Amino acid sequence: xxxxxxxxxxxxxxxxxxxxxxxxxxxxxxxxxxxxxxxxxxxxxxxxxxxxxxxxxxxxxxxxxxxxxxxxxxxxxxxxxxxxxxxxxxxxxxxxxxxxxxxxxxxxxxxxxxxxxxxxxxxxxxxxxxxxxxxxxxxxxxxxxxxxxxxxxxxxxxxxxxxxxxxxxxxxxxxxxxxxxxxxxxxxxxxxxxxxxxxxxxxxxxxxxxxxxxxxxxxxxxxxxxxxxxxxxxxxxxxxxxxxxxxxxxxxxxxxxxxxxxxxxxxxxxxxxxxxxxxxxxxxxxxxxxxxxxxxxxxxxxxxxxxxxxxxxxxxxxxxxxxxxxxxxxxxxxxxxxxxxxxxxxxxxxxxxxxxxxxxxxxxxxxxxxxxxxxxxxxxxxxxxxxxxxx
Amino acid sequence: xxxxxxxxxxxxxxxxxxxxxxxxxxxxxxxxxxxxxxxxxxxxxxxxxxxxxxxxxxxxxxxxxxxxxxxxxxxxxxxxxxxxxxxxxxxxxxxxxxxxxxxxxxxxxxxxxxxxxxxxxxxxxxxxxxxxxxxxxxxxxxxxxxxxxxxxxxxxxxxxxxxxxxxxxxxxxxxxxxxxxxxxxxxxxxxxxxxxxxxxxxxxxxxxxxxxxxxxxxxxxxxxxxxxxxxxxxxxxxxxxxxxxxxxxxxxxxxxxxxxxxxxxxxxxxxxxxxxxxxxxxxxxxxxxxxxxxxxxxxxxxxxxxxxxxxxxxxxxxxxxxxxxxxxxxxxxxxxxxxxxxxxxxxxxxxxxxxxxxxxxxxxxxxxxxxxxxxxxxxxxxxxxxxxxxxxxxxxxxxxxxxxxxxxxxxxxxxxxxxxxxxxxxxxxxxxxxxxxxxxxxxxxxxxxxxxxxxxxxxxxxxxxxxxxxxxxxxxxxxxxxxxxxxxxxxxxxxx
Numbered sequence: 001x002x003x004x005x006x007x008x009x010x011x012x013x014x015x016x017x018x019x020x021x022x023x024x025x026x027x028x029x030x031x032x033x034x035x036x037x038x039x040x041x042x043x044x045x046x047x048x049x050x051x052x053x054x055x056x057x058x059x060x061x062x063x064x065x066x067x068x069x070x071x072x073x074x075x076x077x078x079x080x081x082x083x084x085x086x087x088x089x090x091x092x093x094x095x096x097x098x099x100x101x102x103x104x105x106x107x108x109x110x111x112x113x114x115x116x117x118x119x120x121x122x123x124x125x126x127x128x129x130x131x132x133x134x135x136x137x138x139x140x141x142x143x144x145x146x147x148x149x150x151x152x153x154x155x156x157x158x159x160x161x162x163x164x165x166x167x168x169x170x171x172x173x174x175x176x177x178x179x180x181x182x183x184x185x186x187x188x189x190x191x192x193x194x195x196x197x198x199x200x201x202x203x204x205x206x207x208x209x210x211x212x213x214x215x216x217x218x219x220x221x222x223x224x225x226x227x228x229x230x231x232x233x234x235x236x237x238x239x240x241x242x243x244x245x246x247x248x249x250x251x252x253x254x255x256x257x258x259x260x261x262x263x264x265x266x267x268x269x270x271x272x273x274x275x276x277x278x279x280x281x282x283x284x285x286x287x288x289x290x291x292x293x294x295x296x297x298x299x300x301x302x303x304x305x306x307x308x309x310x311x312x313x314x315x316x317x318x319x320x321x322x323x324x325x326x327x328x329x330x331x332x333x334x335x336x337x338x339x340x341x342x343x344x345x346x347x348x349x350x351x352x353x354x355x356x357x358x359x360x361x362x363x364x365x366x367x368x369x370x371x372x373x374x375x376x377x378x379x380x381x382x383x384x385x386x387x388x389x390x391x
Numbered sequence: 392x393x394x395x396x397x398x399x400x401x402x403x404x405x406x407x408x409x410x411x412x413x414x415x416x417x418x419x420x421x422x423x424x425x426x427x428x429x430x431x432x433x434x435x436x437x438x439x440x441x442x443x444x445x446x447x448x449x450x451x452x453x454x455x456x457x458x459x460x461x462x463x464x465x466x467x468x469x470x471x472x473x474x475x476x477x478x479x480x481x482x483x484x485x486x487x488x489x490x491x492x493x494x495x496x497x498x499x500x501x502x503x504x505x506x507x508x509x510x511x512x513x514x515x516x517x518x519x520x521x522x523x524x525x526x527x528x529x530x531x532x533x534x535x536x537x538x539x540x541x542x543x544x545x546x547x548x549x550x551x552x553x554x555x556x557x558x559x560x561x562x563x564x565x566x567x568x569x570x571x572x573x574x575x576x577x578x579x580x581x582x583x584x585x586x587x588x589x590x591x592x593x594x595x596x597x598x599x600x601x602x603x604x605x606x607x608x609x610x611x612x613x614x615x616x617x618x619x620x621x622x623x624x625x626x627x628x629x630x631x632x633x634x635x636x637x638x639x640x641x642x643x644x645x646x647x648x649x650x651x652x653x654x655x656x657x658x659x660x661x662x663x664x665x666x667x668x669x670x671x672x673x674x675x676x677x678x679x680x681x682x683x684x685x686x687x688x689x690x691x692x693x694x695x696x697x698x699x700x701x702x703x704x705x706x707x708x709x710x711x712x713x714x715x716x717x718x719x720x721x722x723x724x725x726x727x728x729x730x731x732x733x734x735x736x737x738x739x740x741x742x743x744x745x746x747x748x749x750x751x752x753x754x755x756x757x758x759x760x761x762x763x764x765x766x767x768x769x770x771x772x773x774x775x776x777x778x779x780x781x782x783x784x785x786x787x788x789x790x791x792x793x794x795x796x797x798x799x800x801x802x803x804x805x806x807x808x809x810x811x812x813x814x815x816x817x818x819x820x821x822x823x824x825x826x827x828x829x830x831x832x833x834x835x836x837x838x839x840x841x842x843x844x845x846x847x848x849x850x851x852x853x854x855x856x857x858x859x860x861x862x863x864x865x866x867x868x869x870x871x872x873x874x875x876x877x878x879x880x881x882x883x884x885x886x887x
Contacts, residue, residue, distance in 0.1 A: 036626040045768035083816075087773075090651075094772035095607070098621050116652075122610035122617050128651045 020106035093127040144262035145250035159361035223352020261290035396440035417511035425539035431884035454519035459872035464512030486869035494835030499866035507543030508868025584710035601732025605771035665876030705756030717751035736766040
């Protein structure tokens with residue numbers, strides 16, 4: 001686990017019980033394509049992005065981009081969230097136990113650590129047990145990048161809402177009804193700007209929470225898209241990356257359309273969590289993950305151009321890695337694509353917007369808050385002045 | 392089953408309104424051997440397991456003594472290291488080391504605390520009916536103490552009584568149709584009734600309404616039925632069934648299951664079980680600044696000053712919750728502890744609408760921050776591990792010019808999850824929970840970042856209270872203490 005600004009990051013890898021594999025796969029498919037099933041997660045208000053991936057193969061240390069199958073399949077989870085880790089686990093366990101069981105209940109060790117069965121009722125999750133389970137499955141995070149380190153998911157959601165409300169309020173009213181609606185929007189905008197506003201979803205947000213994920217899941221394009229690249233990593237290269245992490249190598253993504261990015265390590269022993277006949281990995285693996293606005297191609301190009309040296313450090317020792325030169329552009333894309341894992345389920349805490357837009361919306365919200373507060377204060381002073389004149 | 396007789400008095404049950412005088416004496420051990428002798432004697436005097444119904448008020452006149460130890464205090468008494476390191480980290484570190492994270496900066500910073508606070512070893516607390524009885528007992532307890540300890544800090548406190556003005560009583564009587572006379576109200580120096588909401592504890596309080604937590608009702612029955620029910624809830628087609636339930640005792644006392652279903656962190660038997668952690672935190676209240684601020688803002692915003700006060704706190708001065716009575720206070724509710732606590736923010740209740748948007752009690756009001764009930768995303772489950780038992784008392788003269796304020800005292804099984812979490816996450820920040828401002832009443836932390844407060848009204852009016860020129864409350868010191876059980880006290884007294 002790692003902290004940066006107001007957001008925290010968590011990456012876990014958990015072996016899936018073979019007899020439950022089919023069930024988990026279909027469940028992930030259902031939640032992905034059923035609008036609204038992500039709603040309870042979003043209502044917690046502290047998730048920026050979360051993804052679930054089933055890892056069935058890993059690229060071998062030698063060989064040219066081939067993959068070798070694993071004895072066990074693994075559930076890879078990655079999340080960016082606000083608040084403390086304890087709060088996060090407790091909120092999940094207490095408020096969404098069924099969802100939690102649905103996502104991790106098929107993994108080795110979950111039942112023993114966290115699941116509590118009750119006769120004649122739904123099972124529950126013990127938060128400390130869940131935290132123990134997560135701790136034992138957590139990956140080391142080397143470094144990370146956040147485009148909005150000082151803003152919570154709720155801040156961003158409110159900033160996006162404010163922008164929409166102000167845009168609607170500023171439209172030329174066509175009739176009395178739309179003029180009334182515009183006035184209403186203006187008032188809502190003021191409340192949103194001044195905050196704090198209720199963290200519960202508005203009707204508009206509820207609709208978006210149902211419709212947008214469905215549309216995105218069907219198209220496979222989330223607006224903000226996840227990218228997960230897994231590559232073999234030698235011990236020496238891991239040490240070099242740890243050393244380089246002190247200089248925050250992912251900060252090169254500043255000013256790009258990357259919302260979050262991180263480097264994590266899957267150690268060779270992590271695949272042995274006490275299950276029978278575990279996988280014996282001959283090397284550690286490096287995970288490069290990101291959430292970025294636009295197509296994955298654009299983000300890979302950003303990595304090539306903005307993180308060139310870091311990309312070479314991350315992947316330079318891998319067979320077939322072509323380097324980040326302009327001449328190797330096509331091969332670079334092909335190589336990264338060949339090491340990319342497919343996301344099974346993806347959750348975004350706010351409507352998909354570009355980084356530049358969200359920065360603008362956050363600034364707009366800060367300015368609007370100042371403006372509204374000043375307007376109010378001026379109105380108060382004017383009234384006070386008028387009263388003094390009368391006296 | 393809670394072993395009430397093992398737990399020190401005033402923890403689970405308050406001593407009550409009859410015990411209106413208190414004195415807090417903080418000591419530092421200078422000679423361990425004679426200090427242990429002294430502790431052995433004091434332990435004999437400590438009140439354990441007092442229930443409100445134990446004795447009729449007329450008979451129950453004996454002053455009560457309580458004793459608590461800081462981490463350095465336990466070490467000085469000779470508690471072995473292997474036991475000392477079973478105490479939670481925040482207790483071992485102490486309040487001075489954690490002051491900055493708690494928002495104790497500027498005038499509230501540890502360097503400005505009353506000399507000795509934050510460095511003490513033993514806190515003696517005496518509650519009595521009258522001033523003379525209290526001071527006599529303290530003098531007895533401290534007689535000949537010089538050989539073993541020095542007194543670092545000695546603070547007297549007393550409940551402030553407010554008798555309603557006759558005209559106001561008549562008006563209230565006419566309004567309510569009932570005769571209510573001569574009601575003495577406990578107030579702190581800003582004029583508010585204090586300690587209105589206390590947690591309802593499993594095995595101790597029969598009625599969890601208001602004091603407990605409002606959580607999802609467990610799903611029971613045939614699996615396909617509740618699975619379908621869950622699906623409907625996820626899709627937003629059915630609302631989640633919720634109910635009030637009491638909070639597990641392990642959130643307040645060591646040795647019992649907490650809300651995680653495990654024992655809270657603490658030392659093993661006999662030192663830990665039935666003990667609890669106490670935060671002692673005298674806070675000075677700047678009454679003239681608060682009054683002037685309220686008057687100025689009320690004039691600027693054309694609001695009733697009483698309403699401005701109430702919006703800052705979230706209750707009317709008499710304790711009536713704004714969620715129940717946004718327009719005016721209601722003496723019938725204020726004087727009925729159960730009714731004064733029987734409300735939620737997200738859900739409508741008996742005779743009041745839902746207050747989701749903070750039209751009644753503002754989203755940033757003090758009481759809504761300190762105990763958000765169901766207001767946080769996710770509901771009551773988010774608050775059930777962050778509740779504290781409060782036993783504060785005002786100090787200083789009501790109308791005097793000298794230092795006056797509140798002796799904030801709270802009990803919790805985990806200072807990090809209770810007191811510190813509430814202060815840091817809900818009062819001093821709250822950003823991750825949708826609260827953009829700080830608690831206007833406390834205004835702790837960097838003075839450069841003082842915030843105002845947004846108040847929204849049902850008619851779409853929004854007003855903003857300006858940031859105050861300086862904080863209304865200054866922390867004068869803090870101690871993190873361990874309040875041992877009867878068995879633990881005897882064990883400590885017999886240390887060699």
